[in-house]
Every structure is written in C-alpha cells, then in structure tokens.
C-alpha cells in the first residue's frame with residue numbers, strides 16, 4: 706500500500722506569476738554588480754555618512770562633558786589657607802582661600818602644570834603643589850618655585866553669583882606673568 710503524501714503537489718506557476726518572477730530577476734540582474742548599482746550604493750553610503758555627521762553636529766558631546774561654569778559653594782565655607790581639592794577630578798580646578806600680595810582672596814587655580822601639562826598634586830603637609838612628571842613645585846598661590854615649570858599656574862575667572870555662591874568660569878583664564886591676577890575677575894576678595 707502506497708503512503709499518502711503529506712503535502713499536495715505544488716501547482717505549476719501561472720502566467721502572471723511567471724511574468725512577475727521574470728521581472729524581479731531582470732531587475733536584480735541590473736541592480737547587482739552593474740555600474741548603476743555601484744553608483745547607487747555609493748550615493749546611499751555618502752548620504753548615510755552625511756546624515757551621521759549631521760546628527761553628531763546637532764548632538765555634540767556637551768551633554769557628557771562638565772559645564773564650563775559651575776558653582777563651588779559660599780565664600781564662608783572656605784577657611785583661611787584652605788586648598789579645596791574636591792573639584793579637581795571633575796572640573797580640573799583647585800579653589801584656594803589665601804593671600805596674594807597681601808590681599809586675602811579666593812581664587813580658582815587650573816590643575817595643569819605650566820611645564821608640559823601634567824596634573825600636579827596638592828601636598829597638604831608641605832603646603833605646595835607638586836608635579837609628578839618632572840618635579841615642578843608651586844606655592845599655594847600658584848607661583849612656581851622649583852623644577853622646570855617656567856611660570857605660575859593659571860587662574861580661572863571666579864565671581865559671586867546671584868545666590869551668593871562662588872561661580873567659576875573656565876572660559877576665561879588669567880596668567881600672573883601677564884599681570885592678569887590683578888584683574889578683579891581673577892579672584893574674589895574676602
């Protein structure tokens with residue numbers, strides 16, 4: 706006894722189906738491997754890259770980078786002689802309350818060595834900033850006194866915001882050797 710087939714035999718394609726398959730096959734032959742297909746693919750890739758660039762332009766990294774202006778607390782939270790290091794990692798700044806040329810003030814020192822750009826370390830016991838790369842040393846006011854650093858650390862602008870807090874602005878820098886530490890934006894008197 707013969708077994709009954711699980712699937713009925715496939716009926717032969719109709720003229721309409723044959724015509725459609727023929728058309729698709731012809732189109733595929735034209736598109737794949739032809740100069741027209743290569744040109745079309747290049748065009749698509751170029752447009753995709755352009756679109757990617759546009760998205761990158763519209764949504765730059767500013768959302769993940771720390772802001773250039775930020776608040777660091779109220780002046781009376783800083784005691785005389787204090788070097789606050791907690792903003793160093795996130796913002797690259799030390800907030801210092803100290804005297805400069807006899808004037809008690811709060812200033813924001815940039816944590817970049819003026820030799821070749823390493824990050825110095827504040828040594829509380831020795832009351833100095835020490836660069837681990839080539840040994841430059843800076844006093845608490847940022848002035849260089851040992852090692853190869855050719856000039857003092859730089860300051861960022863700092864001011865009192867509307868709410869009374871100190872606000873640092875990293876878009877403006879002040880250099881002692883250019884006489885810029887005299888500028889009122891480079892410190893807050895206390």
Ligand code: FES
Pocket residue numbers: 818819820821822823836837838839840841852853854
């Ligand atoms: S980078 Fe600081 S001493 Fe050279």
